[in-house]
Amino acid sequence: MARIYLSPPHTSAAERELLLDAFDSNWIAPLGPHVDAFERELAAAVGARDAAALSSGTAALHLALVLLGIGQGDEVFVSDLTFVASANVVRYVGATPVFIGSDPKTWTLDPDLLVEALADRAKRGRLPRAVIVVDLYGQCADYERIVDACSRHDVPLVQDASESLGATYNGRPAGTQGAIGIFSFNGNKIITTSGGGMLVSNRTEWVVAARKLASQAREPALHYEHKLLGYNYRLSNLLAAVGRGQLRSLAERVDARRANFEWYRTQLAGADGWEFMSEASYGRSNRWLTCGTLGPKAPINQSRILALFESENIECRPVWKPMHLQPLYADCACYGGDVDQRLFETGICLPSGSNLTDDERAKIGRVLATGFGSSQ
Numbered sequence: 001m002a003r004i005y006l007s008p009p010h011t012s013a014a015e016r017e018l019l020l021d022a023f024d025s026n027w028i029a030p031l032g033p034h035v036d037a038f039e040r041e042l043a044a045a046v047g048a049r050d051a052a053a054l055s056s057g058t059a060a061l062h063l064a065l066v067l068l069g070i071g072q073g074d075e076v077f078v079s080d081l082t083f084v085a086s087a088n089v090v091r092y093v094g095a096t097p098v099f100i101g102s103d104p105k106t107w108t109l110d111p112d113l114l115v116e117a118l119a120d121r122a123k124r125g126r127l128p129r130a131v132i133v134v135d136l137y138g139q140c141a142d143y144e145r146i147v148d149a150c151s152r153h154d155v156p157l158v159q160d161a162s163e164s165l166g167a168t169y170n171g172r173p174a175g176t177q178g179a180i181g182i183f184s185f186n187g188n189k190i191i192t193t194s195g196g197g198m199l200v201s202n203r204t205e206w207v208v209a210a211r212k213l214a215s216q217a218r219e220p221a222l223h224y225e226h227k228l229l230g231y232n233y234r235l236s237n238l239l240a241a242v243g244r245g246q247l248r249s250l251a252e253r254v255d256a257r258r259a260n261f262e263w264y265r266t267q268l269a270g271a272d273g274w275e276f277m278s279e280a281s282y283g284r285s286n287r288w289l290t291c292g293t294l295g296p297k298a299p300i301n302q303s304r305i306l307a308l309f310e311s312e313n314i315e316c317r318p319v320w321k322p323m324h325l326q327p328l329y330a331d332c333a334c335y336g337g338d339v340d341q342r343l344f345e346t347g348i349c350l351p352s353g354s355n356l357t358d359d360e361r362a363k364i365g366r367v368l369a370t371g372f373g374s375s376q
């Protein structure tokens with residue numbers, strides 16, 4: 001049996017056909033009709049006024065900070081528990097990240113810590129220039145309280161929705177809760193273009209500016225005229241075609257990921273010491289990855305269950321290593337962090353592909369039965 005991956009691409013005939021259409025049209029460039037259509041369709045899907053298709057989620061986050069005018073000497077608050085890209089972009093613009101720990105109930109940015117951190121920074125006369133909030137593993141953060149805290153200090157909110165496309169917050173699609181939202185279409189995300197990203201906003205002028213910055217900030221002149229520092233961050237027309245096909249299946253992909261979670265829930269019902277990442281009442285997670293923690297009562301610890309999965313050629317991983325524990329960010333301030341550390345030390349992400357087969361599930365089920373023994 002082939003290796004079972006954590007979150008492999010899941011393709012269908014639609015994107016193959018669209019990709020061939022893009023190829024045959026000879027729009028083999030980081031512009032073209034599929035790029036424009038992908039932007040329109042993604043914006044419509046998430047209820048944003050406009051969207052800019054970019055080469056990665058990281059590029060989208062980077063441009064979000066450029067659009068907000070953040071640079072040397074500035075501070076930006078970032079969710080502590082995340083993939084490193086959320087923090088790296090702060091350094092790209094010469095600013096300094098300050099990390100905010102997670103709420104143990106949602107695993108996302110703790111609004112109480114945010115309130116405390118903002119008050120503390122305000123007292124010192126040095127407010128952050130933005131807050132980057134991550135929707136972890138497909139679950140939206142607690143935006144009502146986060147938006148309230150940010151607007152009280154007039155600090156813009158950037159939503160890193162790389163993992164939460166297709167999720168909802170208070171019935172509204174993830175990605176539009178902040179001033180700017182960003183998505184990733186990396187190979188392991190809920191939909192993929194192999195690599196790609198999108199920046200969305202209800203402020204059309206920001207999206208227009210993002211498209212320009214992503215094309216080396218070319219001025220509208222026949223000759224090459226430049227006033228601003230730009231980047232080569234546009235999405236290829238070929239990849240946009242793939243993205244359009246993928247987007248058409250989004251609702252089914254979310255249902256499949258949520259069905260994985262339900263399957264794990266029955267498999268691990270009554271397992272000692274095991275606790276799933278819970279779904280907050282304010283939203284519907286896309287359950288991009290099914291995750292949970294192994295407490296002291298669990299019959300197996302994190303490193304042993306990871307090794308057990310690996311011995312069966314199944315990919316299973318710890319929860320993200322928090323940014324405040326990364327050598328790269330050892331010198332940065334962090335509010336909270338103990339919750340994040342505990343999630344990292346006890347949490348695992350289970351295979352969660354939307355194309356997981358019954359045979360693969362059966363194999364995973366046998367590993368879980370071995371790991372949790374008779375406690376099940």
Ligand SMILES: *Cc1c(COP(=O)(O)O)cnc(C)c1O
Pocket residue numbers: 056057058059082083085086134160162163183184185186195196197
């Ligand atoms: C995947 C991911 C990114 C980066 O997206 P890329 O498209 O790989 O650049 C950023 N933030 C989070 C939380 C992610 O999971």
